[in-house]
Amino acid sequence: MSLLVNLAQLARQAVCLEGRIAPADWDLDPHDELLAISSPVTYSLTVRKQGKGILVEGSLRTELTCACARCLKEFRQALDRENLALYLPLEGEDQVVIRHECVDLTPYLREDMVLALPQHPLCEPGCSGLPSAPPGQVQEPGGNRQPPGRLSEWAALDQLKL
Ligand SMILES: [Zn+2]
Structure with missing residues (x-):
């Protein structure tokens, strides 16, 4: 599945594209294991010369499965690209790939979407992250640890022996 526009057709009139692309066909690699x-x-696009x-103007919409960057909880988040506007040059250095008089919009839309992905997904804005330890086991008062004061006393005695 690809989003092809025919340039000859485009020269005559604007082209409307609507439909859905399965996540597998979208082949998006967010470079981030927290996101999928x-x-x-779902896309609804108008393409004109x-x-x-x-x-390319219109909207792209999907849903992401994210893992919270702080507590690793999985959650779903909508990704809406409303008022999308992409200009794709047909000439010059940045010109798009033209094959058989057609341009495949998929890689450019994919790129746009990657830029719109959350950089730091959080399950909720104030997520405090993983609890550091279960309550009651946070501290061991009077445990094995030497209070720092005693350490320095011993150190002082060592000094005296010399
Ligand atoms: Zn979280």
């Missing part, structure tokens, strides 16, 4: 796309990407490029 868990539902189909503009100057020496094409303008």
Whole structure:
């Protein structure tokens, strides 16, 4: 599945694209093991020729499965790209790949989506992270640890022996 637009058709009129792409076909690698796309990407796009490029406008929507960066709890989060506007040049250094008079929009939309991914997913804004230890085991008062004061006393005695 790819989002192909035919340039000859585009030269005559704007093209509307609507549909869904399965997460597997979207092949998004967020470079982050905390994130995965868990539902189909729904798109509604209008593509038109503009100057020496094409303008893609519309929306992309999907749902992510994230792991909280602080407590590792899994949660789902919508990813909405409303008012998406991408200009893809057909000439020059940054020109898009044209094959058989067609441009596949998928890699450019994928790139846009990667940029929109949360950098630091949190299950809730104030997530305090993993508890450091279960209550009651946090401290061992009077445990094996030497209070620092005694250590320095011994150190002082050592000094005297010399
Ligand atoms: Zn969390």
